[in-house]
Amino acid sequence: MRLKNNKETATHQRSLFGRRQGRSLSSSRQKALDEVLPRINTPENFLTLQSNKSPADFFDRPFKEYWLEIGFGHGEHLQELMLGNPDKAYIGAEPFVNGMTSFLKEINDLNTDNIRVLMDDGMLLARSFKPDSIDGIYILNPDPWHKTRHHKRRLVRKENLDIFARILKKGGDLILTTDVEDLADWMITETVNHGAFEWLAQSCTDWQTPPENWIPTRYEVKGAKGAKKMVYLLFKRQ
Ligand SMILES: C[S@@+](CC[C@H](N)C(=O)[O-])C[C@H]1O[C@@H](n2cnc3c(N)ncnc32)[C@H](O)[C@@H]1O
Numbered sequence: 229m230r231l232k233n234n235k236e237t238a239t240h241q242r243s244l245f246g247r248r249q250g251r252s253l254s255s256s257r258q259k260a261l262d263e264v265l266p267r268i269n270t271p272e273n274f275l276t277l278q279s280n281k282s283p284a285d286f287f288d289r290p291f292k293e294y295w296l297e298i299g300f301g302h303g304e305h306l307q308e309l310m311l312g313n314p315d316k317a318y319i320g321a322e323p324f325v326n327g328m329t330s331f332l333k334e335i336n337d338l339n340t341d342n343i344r345v346l347m348d349d350g351m352l353l354a355r356s357f358k359p360d361s362i363d364g365i366y367i368l369n370p371d372p373w374h375k376t377r378h379h380k381r382r383l384v385r386k387e388n389l390d391i392f393a394r395i396l397k398k399g400g401d402l403i404l405t406t407d408v409e410d411l412a413d414w415m416i417t418e419t420v421n422h423g424a425f426e427w428l429a430q431s432c433t434d435w436q437t438p439p440e441n442w443i444p445t446r447y448e449v450k451g452a453k454g455a456k457k458m459v460y461l462l463f464k465r466q
Pocket residue numbers: 243244245298299300301302321322323324327348349350351367368369370371383445446447448
């Protein structure tokens with residue numbers, strides 16, 4: 229079958245697992261989708277398999293740096309980044325409608341021009357960017373997919389690391405967190421073995437302590453209670 233257009237081709241690569249929407253949306257969430265999302269949404273023609281899009285084309289003015297957050301949940305981390313760094317631009321992906329609408333409601337009244345979002349698989353965006361165009365990527369508390377047969381659903385894995393290595397600038401940051409021990413081991417092994425990334429930890433204190441000026445995510449505050457310990461894995465594109 230001939231595919232109709234480039235966007236269709238790109239979205240055919242979608243790989244999402246788990247639910248995208250819970251119960252029906254409240255009127256305030258629906259309003260956020262109808263009124264706020266169109267202001268900051270990824271343009272229709274942006275998703276491509278050509279890997280030739282500049283993040284700068286997303287925004288109305290140039291920025292010092294361009295960052296991606298994949299799986300931003302309800303967006304507290306993304307919101308603080310975007311408000312604290314008006315000279316940097318942020319692009320966030322979150323397919324879960326409740327998460328996206330929480331974020332949209334929060335930023336509705338803010339007059340910021342440094343944010344864009346995609347309510348879909350973040351890898352569709354990552355694949356679209358041209359090489360050496362992104363300054364940093366956050367993947368914070370991704371779903372662990374515990375069963376061995378589900379490991380290929382994990383966001384941090386060889387095929388995706390190839391894409392991150394391609395779009396990150398030399399010296400760009402890949403920042404990963406989790407409180408799931410098996411996933412932490414997996415993330416370290418996959419990323420170190422990949423070869424394109426340098427792990428910045430010198431000792432275990434480095435990965436057990438949040439970096440300076442760290443913004444905790446909702447999951448980190450609510451999900452990491454009890455005995456679970458967060459790990460903060462900081463890598464640089466070599
Ligand atoms: C455990 S939650 C963590 C949310 C947030 N980062 C935090 O720390 O509070 C994982 C999030 O990743 C999102 N997610 C899963 N696969 C994704 C993908 N391929 N692209 C973008 N987001 C994804 C899920 O919808 C979910 O909101």
